Amino acid sequence: MFELLGIPPQALFGQLLLGLINGSFYALLSLGLAVIFGLLNIINFAHGAQYMMGAFVAWMLLTYLGVNYWWSLLLVPLVVGATGIVLERLMISRLYHLDHLYGLLLTFGLALIIQGLFRNYYGVSGLPYSIPAELSGGTNLGFMFLPTYRGWVVVASLIVCFGTWFAIERTRLGAYLRAATENPSLVGAFGINVPRMITLTYGFGVALAALAGVLAAPIYSVNPNMGADLIIVVFAVVVIGGMGSILGAILTGFGLGIVEGLVKVFYPEASAVAVFVIMALVLLVKPAGLFGRTA
Amino acid sequence: MTTKLLMAAFATTLMAGTAMATDIKIGVLNDRSGVYADLSGEGSVIAARMAVEDFNAADKGINVEIISADHQNKPDVASNIARQWYDQDGVDLIVDVPTSSAALAVSEVTREKDKVFINSGAGSTALTGAQCSPNTIHWTYDTYALAQGTGGAMVEQGNSDWFFITADYAFGHSLEEETSKVVEAAGGQVMGTARHPFPGTDFSSYLLQAQASGADVIGLANAGGDTVNAIKQAAEFGITQAGQNLAGLLIFITDVNALGLEAAQDLVLTESFYWDLNDETRAWSERFAEQNDGKMPTMVHAGVYSGVLHYLKAVEATEGKATSDLMSTMKEMPTDDPLLGEGRVREDGRKIHDMYLFQVKSPEESTGAWDYYELLATIPAEEAFRPLEEGGCELVAQQ
Numbered sequence: 001m002f003e004l005l006g007i008p009p010q011a012l013f014g015q016l017l018l019g020l021i022n023g024s025f026y027a028l029l030s031l032g033l034a035v036i037f038g039l040l041n042i043i044n045f046a047h048g049a050q051y052m053m054g055a056f057v058a059w060m061l062l063t064y065l066g067v068n069y070w071w072s073l074l075l076v077p078l079v080v081g082a083t084g085i086v087l088e089r090l091m092i093s094r095l096y097h098l099d100h101l102y103g104l105l106l107t108f109g110l111a112l113i114i115q116g117l118f119r120n121y122y123g124v125s126g127l128p129y130s131i132p133a134e135l136s137g138g139t140n141l142g143f144m145f146l147p148t149y150r151g152w153v154v155v156a157s158l159i160v161c162f163g164t165w166f167a168i169e170r171t172r173l174g175a176y177l178r179a180a181t182e183n184p185s186l187v188g189a190f191g192i193n194v195p196r197m198i199t200l201t202y203g204f205g206v207a208l209a210a211l212a213g214v215l216a217a218p219i220y221s222v223n224p225n226m227g228a229d230l231i232i233v234v235f236a237v238v239v240i241g242g243m244g245s246i247l248g249a250i251l252t253g254f255g256l257g258i259v260e261g262l263v264k265v266f267y268p269e270a271s272a273v274a275v276f277v278i279m280a281l282v283l284l285v286k287p288a289g290l291f292g293r294t295a
Numbered sequence: 296m297t298t299k300l301l302m303a304a305f306a307t308t309l310m311a312g313t314a315m316a317t318d319i320k321i322g323v324l325n326d327r328s329g330v331y332a333d334l335s336g337e338g339s340v341i342a343a344r345m346a347v348e349d350f351n352a353a354d355k356g357i358n359v360e361i362i363s364a365d366h367q368n369k370p371d372v373a374s375n376i377a378r379q380w381y382d383q384d385g386v387d388l389i390v391d392v393p394t395s396s397a398a399l400a401v402s403e404v405t406r407e408k409d410k411v412f413i414n415s416g417a418g419s420t421a422l423t424g425a426q427c428s429p430n431t432i433h434w435t436y437d438t439y440a441l442a443q444g445t446g447g448a449m450v451e452q453g454n455s456d457w458f459f460i461t462a463d464y465a466f467g468h469s470l471e472e473e474t475s476k477v478v479e480a481a482g483g484q485v486m487g488t489a490r491h492p493f494p495g496t497d498f499s500s501y502l503l504q505a506q507a508s509g510a511d512v513i514g515l516a517n518a519g520g521d522t523v524n525a526i527k528q529a530a531e532f533g534i535t536q537a538g539q540n541l542a543g544l545l546i547f548i549t550d551v552n553a554l555g556l557e558a559a560q561d562l563v564l565t566e567s568f569y570w571d572l573n574d575e576t577r578a579w580s581e582r583f584a585e586q587n588d589g590k591m592p593t594m595v596h597a598g599v600y601s602g603v604l605h606y607l608k609a610v611e612a613t614e615g616k617a618t619s620d621l622m623s624t625m626k627e628m629p630t631d632d633p634l635l636g637e638g639r640v641r642e643d644g645r646k647i648h649d650m651y652l653f654q655v656k657s658p659e660e661s662t663g664a665w666d667y668y669e670l671l672a673t674i675p676a677e678e679a680f681r682p683l684e685e686g687g688c689e690l691v692a693q694q
Binding site (some may be wrong): 137 | 496524528651
């Protein structure tokens with residue numbers, strides 16, 4: 001059997017597939033960030049904390065109310081999205097006329113507060129959340145053992161990502177949203193309630209983060225720092241894709257997951273920096289990102 | 296930041312005027328908000344307080360005050376607090392201090408100020424090796440004992456081929472190195488290593504590499520959230536069902552609690568304490584849990600209790616708190632308490648006692664909350680820890 005750079009091709013396929021799975025999380029999270037930045041011009045640093053809240057609320061629903069995973073997939077984004085709407089109404093909406101930096105600082109502060117609260121109540125070691133019975137087990141693909149749950153994550157993420165892209169780029173509602181970012185007063189003059197639309201958009205972006213949190217709960221440690229560990233990478237993904245570009249965020253998310261997967265095979269020590277090296281290179285060559293519009 | 300708890304400060308009227316009262320101030324220095332807050336944190340303060348109560352310190356004319364602070368796992372913060380405690384607050388003894396780098400820093404300050412440091416939370420063998428100190432006792436466990444316990448036992452059971460998933464920093468490297476030595480000495484071999492950035496989230500790639508290596512055992516030379524993630528994902532990828540064993544080289548009961556038994560079952564690990572070992576540990580742990588939101592103690596908490604108790608015995612025996620007298624008394628007097636059992640403190644500052652090899656129960660075997668471990672083997676104190684002459688401690692060379 002031939003080998004590629006000392007790695008049997010079967011192992012390589014396995015690693016590519018794993019990369020794609022990790023890419024699903026990057027894509028889902030960076031999609032939410034891109035939607036919020038694209039339509040609100042807010043750099044939502046609380047995204048990691050909201051992802052963490054998604055996982056915790058799923059755990060709470062299961063533990064205190066006996067709500068299973070499938071209902072959580074539906075309920076958690078609604079609950080956490082609602083907290084996002086409250087935040088937007090009470091605080092974030094006051095910053096739209098200011099520089100990006102203020103939104104970033106506010107959301108960063110909120111992230112620290114949210115993480116601190118969860119740490120205070122639930123400790124740092126994390127909480128158990130099992131894979132739902134319907135999705136446990138796996139299939140032997142010949143070159144690797146694919147857990148059913150991972151396959152589900154890829155499918156779910158692809159559906160949500162494509163659905164969001166379609167809603168924003170191809171529907172009338174999406175057209176209103178895009179128009180409102182270009183010229184809010186003109187769109188308002190047509191009788192459309194722009195502030196409410198913006199609020200709902202933020203809620204939707206937060207709901208995406210929460211959904212990613214529910215998807216992550218069975219396979220990653222559910223602890224207050226889980227979002228903080230991930231959010232920096234996700235920001236790099238958004239920057240590489242082009243701030244605010246929906247399609248860019250999705251494609252870069254999956255793409256970088258795969259690149260990172262490959263680095264983990266050849267030189268695992270560098271896997272944490274690979275994304276940032278790519279970010280630096282992309283910024284040098286295309287400062288607006290791979291899919292970004294140059295201002 | 297420093298919370299003060301005034302403890303047992305009231306001598307009874309009977310006592311007043313008779314025995315000479317000794318005032319002792321104990322500083323519990325550990326992580327109160329970060330990754331080690333659950334395994335040390337407030338629990339260690341509770342454990343220290345229980346030791347003072349159980350010793351009946353007040354009745355013996357010893358007035359004990361306990362204070363605590365958060366070192367945030369940073370060596371510079373830890374040494375600043377230690378310095379302030381010794382210089383300004385009149386602290387006599389610092390206990391706990393997880394995170395090896397912080398522990399080494401506090402050990403250095405303690406030596407400079409000639410006070411006493413009883414470490415329970417940190418793992419580095421350097422504390423009783425190259426950087427040993429006449430003022431430091433390393434109480435509960437160390438990386439050598441963990442490697443010896445888990446590594447040795449697994450090889451004995453016929454699992455000779457190992458693959459390591461290692462956190463890419465000093466602690467992970469040393470744990471991997473210590474375990475490799477044990478494995479190779481026992482006739483096993485190391486098939487490969489994947490070093491992951493710290494902290495990591497996704498370990499599936501390394502698990503797949505480990506699976507492809509055909510090793511009998513996947514050794515997890517990492518800690519906390521990294522270990523939890525790796526084990527959770529190993530369960531998902533059916534690693535153990537496929538016949539490979541997982542060995543967690545540093546796992547606390549709080550980690551097992553975080554994982555849930557579904558994911559953690561069959562894991563083999565080494566600890567110096569488990570709440571459900573015997574009647575005495577059970578009774579103590581239940582008292583502890585009442586004060587700790589129902590959470591059972593870790594071995595670090597047990598070590599703080601055991602260490603403070605031994606220190607107070609030495610204070611009683613020497614009728615004072617001169618550091619050199621206390622240290623020599625603590626090393627001469629055998630240790631004996633309900634939690635870590637019988638043992639002694641060696642010249643190099645290593646406290647030795649039996650270590651235990653446990654296997655995590657399956658959800659069916661577990662009868663209730665915190666019923667997690669099955670005892671596989673007891674490793675006698677003299678075998679569990681690094682032999683005195685191998686550590687390279689200068690205190691030993693003098694003799």
